[in-house]
Amino acid sequence: MNEIRTADSLGLSREDLPNSYIGRSVPRPNLPKLVQGRATYTDDVVLPRMLHAAFYRSPHAHARILSIDSAAAMLVPGVVRVFTGADIAKVCDPWVAVLAHLKGMKSAPQYALPLDRATWQGEALVAVVADSRAAAEDGVAALEVTFDPLPAQTDMATALAPGAVVIHPELGDNLAFQRTAVQGDVEAAFASAHKVVEARFVSARHTGVTLEPRSIIADFSRADDTLTVHLATQAPHMIQSVLATQLHLEEGRVRVICKDVGGSFGIKVHVYPDEVAVAAISRILGRPVKFIADRFESFGSDIHARDHVITGRIGVDAQGKILAFDIDDLTGIGPYSVYPRTSAVEGNQVVNLCGGPYDFANYRCSTTVVLQNKVPTCQYRAVGHPIATAVTEGLVDMAAHAIGMDPIEMRRRNMLRDDAYPYTSPAGMRFEGLSHHASLAKLLELVPVDRIRADQTAKRHKGVYRGLGFAAFIELTNPSPFMYGIGGARISAQDGATVRMDPDGSVVVASGVTEQGQGTETILAQIVAHGVGVAVNKVRVVTGDTQNTPYGGGTWACRGAGIGGEAALQSAIALKDQILHVAGTMLQASPATLDIMLGEVVDKTTGTPRISLAEIGRVVYFRGDTLPKDLPREFVQTRHYITKEYPFAFTNGIQACWVEVDTATGMVKVLEHWCVEDCGRVINPMLVDEQVRGGIVQGLGGALYEHCVYDEQGNLLTTTMADYLVPMAAEMPEIHVGHVETPTKESLLGAKGAGEAGTAGAPGALMNAINDALRPLGAVVTEQPFTPARILRALDAI
Amino acid sequence: MSARIDITLMVNGERVSRSVEARRHLIDFLRLDLGLTGSHAGCEHGVCGACTVRVDGEIVRGCLVLAASLDGAEVTTIEGLTDSAEVADLQDAFVACNAAQCGFCSPGMVMAAADILRHHPTATREEIREHLSGNYCRCTGYQAIVDAVEQTLATRREDRR
Numbered sequence: 004m005n006e007i008r009t010a011d012s013l014g015l016s017r018e019d020l021p022n023s024y025i026g027r028s029v030p031r032p033n034l035p036k037l038v039q040g041r042a043t044y045t046d047d048v049v050l051p052r053m054l055h056a057a058f059y060r061s062p063h064a065h066a067r068i069l070s071i072d073s074a075a076a077m078l079v080p081g082v083v084r085v086f087t088g089a090d091i092a093k094v095c096d097p098w099v100a101v102l103a104h105l106k107g108m109k110s111a112p113q114y115a116l117p118l119d120r121a122t123w124q125g126e127a128l129v130a131v132v133a134d135s136r137a138a139a140e141d142g143v144a145a146l147e148v149t150f151d152p153l154p155a156q157t158d159m160a161t162a163l164a165p166g167a168v169v170i171h172p173e174l175g176d177n178l179a180f181q182r183t184a185v186q187g188d189v190e191a192a193f194a195s196a197h198k199v200v201e202a203r204f205v206s207a208r209h210t211g212v213t214l215e216p217r218s219i220i221a222d223f224s225r226a227d228d229t230l231t232v233h234l235a236t237q238a239p240h241m242i243q244s245v246l247a248t249q250l251h252l253e254e255g256r257v258r259v260i261c262k263d264v265g266g267s268f269g270i271k272v273h274v275y276p277d278e279v280a281v282a283a284i285s286r287i288l289g290r291p292v293k294f295i296a297d298r299f300e301s302f303g304s305d306i307h308a309r310d311h312v313i314t315g316r317i318g319v320d321a322q323g324k325i326l327a328f329d330i331d332d333l334t335g336i337g338p339y340s341v342y343p344r345t346s347a348v349e350g351n352q353v354v355n356l357c358g359g360p361y362d363f364a365n366y367r368c369s370t371t372v373v374l375q376n377k378v379p380t381c382q383y384r385a386v387g388h389p390i391a392t393a394v395t396e397g398l399v400d401m402a403a404h405a406i407g408m409d410p411i412e413m414r415r416r417n418m419l420r421d422d423a424y425p426y427t428s429p430a431g432m433r434f435e436g437l438s439h440h441a442s443l444a445k446l447l448e449l450v451p452v453d454r455i456r457a458d459q460t461a462k463r464h465k466g467v468y469r470g471l472g473f474a475a476f477i478e479l480t481n482p483s484p485f486m487y488g489i490g491g492a493r494i495s496a497q498d499g500a501t502v503r504m505d506p507d508g509s510v511v512v513a514s515g516v517t518e519q520g521q522g523t524e525t526i527l528a529q530i531v532a533h534g535v536g537v538a539v540n541k542v543r544v545v546t547g548d549t550q551n552t553p554y555g556g557g558t559w560a561c562r563g564a565g566i567g568g569e570a571a572l573q574s575a576i577a578l579k580d581q582i583l584h585v586a587g588t589m590l591q592a593s594p595a596t597l598d599i600m601l602g603e604v605v606d607k608t609t610g611t612p613r614i615s616l617a618e619i620g621r622v623v624y625f626r627g628d629t630l631p632k633d634l635p636r637e638f639v640q641t642r643h644y645i646t647k648e649y650p651f652a653f654t655n656g657i658q659a660c661w662v663e664v665d666t667a668t669g670m671v672k673v674l675e676h677w678c679v680e681d682c683g684r685v686i687n688p689m690l691v692d693e694q695v696r697g698g699i700v701q702g703l704g705g706a707l708y709e710h711c712v713y714d715e716q717g718n719l720l721t722t723t724m725a726d727y728l729v730p731m732a733a734e735m736p737e738i739h740v741g742h743v744e745t746p747t748k749e750s751l752l753g754a755k756g757a758g759e760a761g762t763a764g765a766p767g768a769l770m771n772a773i774n775d776a777l778r779p780l781g782a783v784v785t786e787q788p789f790t791p792a793r794i795l796r797a798l799d800a801i
Numbered sequence: 802m803s804a805r806i807d808i809t810l811m812v813n814g815e816r817v818s819r820s821v822e823a824r825r826h827l828i829d830f831l832r833l834d835l836g837l838t839g840s841h842a843g844c845e846h847g848v849c850g851a852c853t854v855r856v857d858g859e860i861v862r863g864c865l866v867l868a869a870s871l872d873g874a875e876v877t878t879i880e881g882l883t884d885s886a887e888v889a890d891l892q893d894a895f896v897a898c899n900a901a902q903c904g905f906c907s908p909g910m911v912m913a914a915a916d917i918l919r920h921h922p923t924a925t926r927e928e929i930r931e932h933l934s935g936n937y938c939r940c941t942g943y944q945a946i947v948d949a950v951e952q953t954l955a956t957r958r959e960d961r962r
């Protein structure tokens with residue numbers, strides 16, 4: 004089943020086999036336009052009669068809206084109309100973001116613009132529409148809105164305590180979701196343990212900061228009752244379905260177009276109330292309406308993520324064998340669960356993933372998901388993974404230290420064996436095949452551990468504190484309907500690809516997965532070139548248009564290569580079969596004796612060219628009369644793919660981080676970083692490597708700098724990029740990436756996801772490195788971000 | 802709402818005359834008034850560098866410059882830089898090294914890197930990182946961008962010998 008011709012399998016180097024593109028570092032064909040400023044992002048699109056929306060956003064974390072006076076705003080030159088929540092609600096239904104399989108989950112109905120109450124600072128309350136964004140902003144400034152401020156529930160620790168402000172009284176309390184997984188006898192395991200180590204970990208609230216802000220143009224045409232939406236999104240079909248439902252339109256009359264997208268990372272896979280409001284406004288006005296968030300409003304309205312406080316215990320025996328994990332997670336998600344993926348998923352992932360790389364028998368993990376008056380949180384790159392990894396790997400390191408064992412040896416003794424699969428984890432996750440030991444071995448080829456340890460010792464004598472930290476991880480990719488579909492969300496786990504050959508022998512592939520810079524279109528071109536047998540530059544790729552691509556889920560949870568790629572491969576092979584069938588008839592040869600190489604039908608055994616695809620195309624399209632009447636000649640083939648055996652294709656990897664901590668200033672300098680990951684079949688090593696690096700930088704950013712800071716009243720204090728710090732080139736290290744390949748047997752391609760591995764492991768590796776550096780000083784940090792103040796506090800220096 | 806001011810300037814070698822609102826910043830002027838959408842607005846408060854363009858030979862943050870102040874100025878955007886082929890080798894290196902993912906930072910990054918090529922022909926990797934530290938990229942790990950600039954510098958030095 005898993006036999007696919009690649010250069011390796013034929014014993015050739017990649018470059019020796021021009022017809023094989025799987026595993027080759029093909030440069031991205033869409034890069035020249037990006038570096039020449041010729042891309043088309045949503046804000047670059049201008050439509051006739053287009054209006055611009057700006058929003059009045061709540062200055063309060065929690066307040067009753069008493070009145071909205073738009074008289075002065077309407078006098079502002081250029082302002083066309085003002086929309087309140089009640090205006091929008093006439094054409095747009097509210098939604099409730101729960102999933103049936105997350106048992107007991109609750110959330111309140113959320114309107115595109117709230118009717119009478121603001122529940123977080125930054126929530127869009129009133130829309131002003133004008134002939135330019137500047138005029139719309141002038142209109143917003145001229146609005147008179149009065150409030151009755153209400154007490155805000157901001158601290159997640161008190162969200163369920165008596166006296167808490169219940170944000171939605173109809174829900175009874177602020178508990179959105181709770182789940183506990185138990186396996187084995189945890190208490191007995193701890194009672195029998197040689198050592199038990201306990202710690203409290205914090206993953207701060209951060210956000211995605213896509214360089215392109217959220218962007219939408221909604222264009223409702225009364226002429227044909229269609230809503231065309233240009234949107235920077237990861238999931239066009241999901242948005243199509245949601246907008247149709249909320250606005251009472253037929254799904255087929257909503258078209259979502261998504262051209263170039265300036266970064267996503269999960270930020271652009273959700274339904275945002277202000278964007279739905281824009282669609283509703285266009286529906287009312289019958290004109291195109293554009294909304295581009297500015298950075299200030301992005302910080303207060305893009306989803307936030309993480310915000311978890313975790314206490315964890317690990318029990319080990321005298322030989323360092325892990326006996327049990329016991330973990331309690333608490334997370335605050337804002338006032339509403341985010342539609343339609345819900346905000347309970349990150350906590351749920353923590354429960355699914357803690358302890359993931361290890362062989363142990365006893366597990367207890369719970370998550371408690373509570374409401375609060377802050378920006379709603381939801382799925383952001385590596386959902387739950389960086390949290391689970393930091394907690395697991397932090398505890399493993401502490402346990403190793405407690406019994407005096409080297410952290411590498413501790414991992415070697417406890418990681419699941421490479422021949423242990425299939426395996427079901429104590430959290431109930433099913434692993435088809437992982438490679439923890441091979442990945443560790445590969446990492447140790449890359450990391451000069453002895454040299455680093457010697458340097459560490461030498462530097463300590465000079466008062467310079469350096470540390471080396473490790474973090475092994477598992478990552479969930481290629482999700483099946485078990486992620487969202489079974490919970491009732493209209494989010495496709497299946498994806499399709501249509502591959503066609505045109506008369507000139509060129510090939511076009513249309514796919515339901517999308518591109519936001521990962522290189523989706525490049526790997527689709529490679530796969531199709533490989534599958535059909537043409538040069539990669541003969542393949543054009545269409546994505547991001549619900550009207551012109553097969554239905555699919557889009558790109559999230561690392562499914563682009565594994566799901567979309569497999570659909571593309573299968574349809575490419577089907578097209579090749581069809582072409583060979585026609586070629587066989589034309590050449591009076593059995594199709595089985597023919598092959599396609601670089602756009603030529605060749606004799607399979609000798610490689611002798613017989614006829615070009617362009618010639619076949621010419622005959623089929625223009626001189627079909629010369630072919631037998633009953634010859635099938637559909638040079639368009641569509642195949643769909645969905646994973647069926649496993650709910651998720653798990654990947655694994657391990658990272659190492661080498662840091663220097665300045666004990667006088669508390670500053671951490673990351674000196675070098677390594678990652679070995681196993682994403683199954685690697686389609687384009689160059690793309691995977693830089694994606695892993697980008698993920699690591701995002702993980703390091705969250706662990707070192709990034710923090711959405713609130714005061715006790717629920718005022719967001721970090722609303723510019725000067726307050727919310729993101730990693731820049733100078734602070735970031737050189738990052739070395741290695742691979743182990745354990746292809747999934749579920750597909751011919753064998754690819755799993757790669758986009759989140761970097762973010763999953765980096766914070767844990769960094770934390771362990773810092774603590775390794777600080778160990779001689781008796782200091783430990785477990786609260787992210789590891790700011791200079793926190794480091795100095797751990798050192799008792801402030 | 803604010804007063805309008807007449808300006809005449811050179812943009813990518815072409816003379817442009819417009820009447821602009823006093824508050825219009827250069828990026829909005831380029832994007833909205835001239836249709837030069839290659840320059841991007843990522844933060845509009847001077848941190849991210851997505852709006853980097855050249856004014857009178859020096860790179861500036863287009864979001865911090867008022868168009869009204871540019872009467873008589875010479876502005877070069879990514880479109881003009883590309884047309885002039887001044888950094889064609891750098892752009893090729895960006896492609897070869899996979900130094901862009903979503904590409905939203907890329908025009909600003911190329912403008913900033915072009916400045917390194919002009920003023921710091923012997924920059925080390927560390928200096929390249931330092932110099933690009935006003936340009937935020939959320940997608941890459943910066944490493945491929947540094948590789949692309951480093952390679953271009955090296956090739957240019959080779960060629961000069």
Ligand code: FES
Nearest residue numbers: 843844845850864
């Ligand atoms: S848009 Fe000018 S620096 Fe960010």
Ligand code: FES
Nearest residue numbers: 902906938939940
């Ligand atoms: S490539 Fe996306 S921000 Fe740099």
